[in-house]
Amino acid sequence: MPINKELKKILVIGSGPIVIGQAAEFDYAGTQACQALKEEGVEVVLINSNPATIMTDTNMADKVYIEPITLEFVTQIIRQERPDGLLPTLGGQTGLNMAVELARAGVLERENVKLLGTQLTSIEKAEDRDLFRELMRELEQPVPESTIITTVEEALRFAEEIGYPVIVRPAYTLGGTGGGICATEEELKETVASGIRYSPIGQCLIEKSIAGMKEIEYEVMRDANDNCIVVCNMENFDAVGVHTGDSIVVAPSQTLSDREYQMLRSASLKIIRALNIEGGCNVQFALDPQSFQYYVIEVNPRVSRSSALASKATGYPIAKMAAKIALGYTLDEIVNPVTGQTYACFEPTLDYIVSKIPRWPFDKFIHANRKLGTQMKATGEVMAIGRTFEESIHKAVRSLEIGTHRLYLKGVEQLSQQTLDQRLIQADDERLFLIAEAFRRGYKLQQIQDLTQIDWWFLDKIERLVAFEKHIASESALTFETLYEAKRLGFTDRAIAELRAAGQPSGSHTTEDSVTQLRKEHKLRPVYKMVDTCAAEFEATTPYYYSTYEVENEVVQTEKQKIVVLGSGPIRIGQGIEFDYSTVHAVWAIQKAGYEAVIINNNPETVSTDFNTSDRLYFEPLFFEDVMNVIEEEKPVGVIVQFGGQTAINLAAPLQAAGVRIIGTSLESIDEAEDRKKFEALLSRLHIAQPKGSTVTSVDEAVGTAQSLGYPVLVRPSYVLGGRAMEIVYSDQELLKYMEEAVNINPQHPVLIDRYMLGKEVEVDAICDGETVLIPGIMEHVERAGVHSGDSIAVYPPQHVSAELKEKIAEITIKIAKELKTVGLVNIQFVIYNNEVYVIEVNPRSSRTVPFLSKVTNIPMANLATQCILGSKLKDLGYSDGLWPEADHVSVKVPVFSFAKLRRVEPTLGPEMKSTGEVMGRDPQYAKALYKGLIGAGMKIPNTGAIIATVADKDKEEAVELLRGFSSLGYQILATGGTAAALQAADIHVTTVNKLSEGTPNILDLIRNGEAHFVINTLTKGKEPERDGFRIRREAVENGVVCMTSLDTVRALLNMLETINFSSQAMPSL
């Protein structure tokens, strides 16, 4: 069918901020879709509130709106732009929900906008539990016994009837928010209550638990001519019961015979046909391991996280095809971009095995509940490709960057058998390693199968890996045969050396270098195979490679000079999509400069790992050995490390030591910025002020230093990412507790102690070519120092910084950048305290704020930085030293958190970063920009309502004045004892409510019942009420009530409300 000529202008809805359950995969999908639409000459209008995305670059769409994805704003854009069609299936659940809202509000009909890809009725059939089950019954597709409930009582009654355990799934929520498996009445009560609250329609599905079955997924596509194909199927390593986003997944399925494979394939096609989807769809099944019995678990009528994985796993660009199908193309007429000679209407076939492992945030949230269930908790994922499961899983493990590169975690030997068994039964993020540990302890396969319900096939592989580890450790002299087999099983040289050092301390080859040496003597090098969608049946030219130890190398080298760019690996708190954004821009700049750009990365969700992005993509771990192998293959003229976050920076030293040329800011400069002592010396040489502090290597030294600096002090381990394990401590006791819990202090792992200054934080990103320093802009943080910069609301241009101070900041930035001989990007964080500028931190690399600042200043920062790295001079590019003129719009970057998904995580903001994503608000007026930012971040800001305030004594004075402001805007103030008394004393109308200890109804009930719209709660350190405060904050985030833990945020909100609302005041009496 030819393209639908009526579609001249199409609106694409993005997925908004990165949250758990909805990450970078939608930037990848959206970017592909926008490109595909533009290719066809369609005018593309894009809305997405997330500035840290490639899709919101102005060259990706004809019109880009970085505005809140709410009914109000999207409607306005539709009125303004009058698009012919709306493509809702590429923006995740957010995009889909928005489309449903627009349709229900009659906007689409009124404005004559056609819904493309999937019709409203199909979305409803797939998403509404009742309609879905009805459809499955019609199609004779089995679903587990279940019922839809809207009250806790109904849930209890049903569970009584079908028996526990049951699964609770709230309707229309993301990543299973608010759901879970319940084995008891108590658990069910709690889960259902929160599930009903999370569901926008107050509905939950209660379902018979089918935990323990195999979980299988199919990615399906269909066009308007009813052509249907399966792009990929996947099998979860973890049995049903662990959210698929939290499961280790392999593609293709491994334990299904053709009959089972085809049975589920046919079922998938039947479902996509019945839903009349034109585009992509994901179908999840549970398959009984002992029969042909299966159940349909879920259908996603849109591009999803799994489809991004399937695209990267097969090379088949699902989002691109979905966009073309939406325009009216059929699969049989779209050329397969991978082969260039066959068509998109076929089913990709793999000749490798892909493993995906989720990346969880538990290294940051040490108190979070790490158990895995139906609620997704991972922030990102890694993917690895190998020719055996062992090779593939080993590569995935070392891509995770969790301090191990094989199936071993430090300290697992110390677990008691009871703990080990328990943790094998109840999956958590470390189970893969615990299974290996169980085998090391001699557990039998059957025993582990009984405990974990993981398929024999996977367990057998792990058992054999453990056995092979023993074999490696058993040879007094390492033989070539063992080395060869080890490499084919994916062991790193370091792993082989470690195993040998433990097993044969006096044997040969106990160091990484000596193993590498032996490997080189035997000319044992990996070859690179191509991902080509067709298992080599057709010639392909995709520059998409993975390594393996076999015979034929498929990389065809060219004469052109090459630059290797190291990616940033999986998305985690502190290292998010912002780094991928910069990586992609660096690649484009390299290509424009006439070089070939080579990417090494392992994150399947990103644009950088789209094989169309670079000249060559190596889907490999960012582990020294793997990176070195690629470099030896490619022989680049230089390697760029400054765009890949701390992941890439950490590789700089070993790479340089191995003779690799790092281009951009030198390793010595990086070290000078990151090494505390050298950094202090640098600043004092330049006469730049910094908070007093020092590096300590023992607990005693720490206490001494803290006392001499004076409390409060800021403590953190050196070389950290995103403020990991950083804390403000107020006393010796707190310091000792910190030393005991958070860090393992020793001379190799020093701890930094700084005086803590309660000032205004300001941040700068600058570009330097070694001579000229361009400062695109200064960002002011709303929350004062002490709240991690990534968790602060950032405002550009600064609203409360004098011209004089800005000048000073620019001056310091120029000095530091030049002194560090920066070539590329540098990020500097300042604190302004008593009108004095102090430097807190210098990051000699691309930072989190680069995409935001690039967009608001219109300076292509990563691009310019790359040009500098390649030898261009800023002067020649038309730039000179200093601060770029400020834009006339105000832009606000608001952090977005995923607290609701992580039980037991403390929502209070502090020096340790907690946000998972960001949105941007932009407007000529600061207040409106802030409003857009807060709304875009998901805050509900009613014009009237109630505010609950419980603040620490130290904050009372300040809080009272702020609450007076809210009161005069007409908000009702609710407060507990102390705070209420303070308010009454200040003559502010307040309703006193019960503390937790004062019986019901108390403050938690008010939150739970939706009687409060904002919660203001500041942390009281080290006292018993801390726990009350924690419960209040948790109750708020779990109920979707805005919870502010910094009075600076409160002030910003108040100022904003005062600007956009009216207050009524009596005339002053004469």
Next chain:
Amino acid sequence: MQARLLLEDGTLFTGKSFGAEGELTGEVVFNTGVTGYQEVVSDPSYYGQIVTMTYPLIGNYGISRDDFESIVPAIHGCVVRRYEPVPSNWRAQYSLGDLLKEHGVPGISDIDTRMLTRKIRQQGTMKGIITTSAKSVEELAEMMASVRVDELHNQVARTSTAHLYHNPGWKERIVLIDFGAKNGILRQLNQRGCDVVIVPHNTTADEIRRLNPDGIQLSNGPGDPKDVPHAVETISQLLGEYPIFGICLGHQLLSLACGADTEKLKFGHRGGNHPVKDLATGRCYITSQNHGYTVTESSIAGTGLEITHINNNDKTVEGVKHTKYPAFSVQYHPEASPGPQDNSYLFDQFLDMIHEHKRQNPQKPRQAELMAIAKGEL
């Protein structure tokens, strides 16, 4: 144990043995299916071939009682990147290695199968020999060369049933001419209640007439259709008299019987992901395929056949039907096993064709005639 695979062009792969000991020569081909190795190794169409599975992990789910396409594997060797000796599936009864050993089929693992596949893609299918012995490369090359042409060209006779047998049903009587038929075809006919009589490849037209069929199913089978001229003759005699449905080799034989020609493909189509376009509707179907020969497109004109299906990738002929007679055929495998089940509707079309043919050619009851014969009146 070590195993080696030597190709006609001199390339030698050294790996491990997971099948029977000894040597076997065959044409080296590759199959791109991720699942379905049991069906592939037992599919008679692979007779005499050394089959490389492009998916690297083979053996994962073992061998089950139910998934055979014929009782005895017909292949001459199995090549995999990694053989998984420990099967995991509730239906697994033994391992792929055991099956190959039992039937004297060599298997080689741990070689670069992607390299082998690329070689075949670039150079076309070629002969190869798998050995577990220590024989020299020269010796092996000689053995390979000495394998008689006849042995690789008389496959249909070797895979077809030697005797007629009956698979009773209660509906249409189908005569299935067995050129090396997969069980899948029989399963499809059985599911629809057909009364199936399976006859050897060299059954004559008269013998078939005596079975009084409602329709004739031409099965798949190995090798070059031109090696079975007697079948071409038989089909041409039956054409028009009975509804005919041909699959794979049966499709090629029907085409030859109508006067079209066939040719060898460079490396064939083997796998479960090939797109076939139905020219009447424009719809594309994902199909299961296994063939090294194809009907020559340019030879169709004037034969009374018309092309109904083409391969959407290389545009080769995938289906024909006769414009005058009730006969059609497809190059791919509507019976799947292994592969997608999307095309089983073709068996329903066959039955519809039979019913239509019956409506148009009502059989006169023979009662009166029989009585007359008995009384000597005729």
